[in-house]
Amino acid sequence: MEELKQIIRDVPDFPKKGIVFKDITTLLQDGKNFQRMIDLISHRYLDKNIDKIVGVDARGFILGAALAYKLGVGIALVRKPGKLPAQTIAKSYQLEYGSDTLEIHADALCAGERVLIVDDLLATGGTVSAVVELVNELQAEIIECAFLVELDFLDGRKRLPDGKVFSLIHF
Numbered sequence: 001m002e003e004l005k006q007i008i009r010d011v012p013d014f015p016k017k018g019i020v021f022k023d024i025t026t027l028l029q030d031g032k033n034f035q036r037m038i039d040l041i042s043h044r045y046l047d048k049n050i051d052k053i054v055g056v057d058a059r060g061f062i063l064g065a066a067l068a069y070k071l072g073v074g075i076a077l078v079r080k081p082g083k084l085p086a087q088t089i090a091k092s093y094q095l096e097y098g099s100d101t102l103e104i105h106a107d108a109l110c111a112g113e114r115v116l117i118v119d120d121l122l123a124t125g126g127t128v129s130a131v132v133e134l135v136n137e138l139q140a141e142i143i144e145c146a147f148l149v150e151l152d153f154l155d156g157r158k159r160l161p162d163g164k165v166f167s168l169i170h171f
Contacts, residue, residue, distance in 0.1 A: 004037055005169050008149065022149055022171065024059060024120050038063070041146055041168055042070040048143055051113040052076055056131055057083075057102070059120035063148060067118055076108035076115075078131050089137055093130035102127070104134045111139035122147040122167055125156030132160060 007027045014021040028034055041063075053075040055064025061077060068075040081090065081101050088103040109115060117131055128145055135142055145160050150167030157165040 001169055004033055005171075007033055008169070022121060022151070024148060027148075028062065034066075037148065037168065038066045038070055041148070041166075042067050044146075044166060045071060045116060045143070048116075049114055050116050050143060052109060052115050052140075054078060054104075054109070054115050054117045054131060054135060056117065056119040056127060060118050063120055064118040067116070067146075076104060078102050078104045078134060089134060091130040091133050091137075093126050095126060100127075102130050102134065104131075104138070106138075109135065109138040109140040113140040114143050115140045116143050117145040118147075119145075120148050122150040122156045122160075122165070123154045125154075125159030128156070129159040 004027060007030055009023040009026045011021040011023050027037065050071055050073055052073055053064045053068040055061045055075050055077055057079045064075050081103055084103055084105055087106045089106050090101050090103045092099055092101045115135055117128060117135065119128055122128065132142060142161060142164060144164045144166050147167040149169045149171060152170050
């Protein structure tokens with residue numbers, strides 16, 4: 001994991017002063033290590049009977065699509081308002097500096113489907129806790145929430161279902 005961790009670039013003062021942004025694009029650009037990262041994460045779920053991946057806007061789409069392909073399952077997209085063309089359900093949530101809303105197609109998941117929620121980074125957990133609520137509203141079963149990176153010092157996993165969080169890399 002240390003090799004993958006070192007590929008991720010720190011960008012100081014982005015998106016605002018005082019924040020050190022963990023830029024995963026450097027890892028995504030490295031074909032060999034991108035493949036290695038997807039293999040490492042997907043291996044965890046090979047025997048979990050996942051029915052569908054739920055990819056979170058926007059970098060969660062990249063990881064989620066690669067994992068869906070590797071596991072031979074479909075992917076449902078969670079997006080910002082107005083980006084999905086059919087009937088949606090929405091969840092608003094609080095951020096440190098305001099609020100935001102996420103949507104999923106109302107028919108994206110079936111009751112009882114076993115899903116893996118995928119995003120690039122777990123920070124405070126606000127975004128993914130909203131995704132958890134959307135998945136629960138559609139009555140799908142959350143197997144786990146999987147992340148490439150977790151910022152441990154922000155304790156985001158405390159906002160997610162107990163024992164259902166996996167992160168490949170920790171900062």
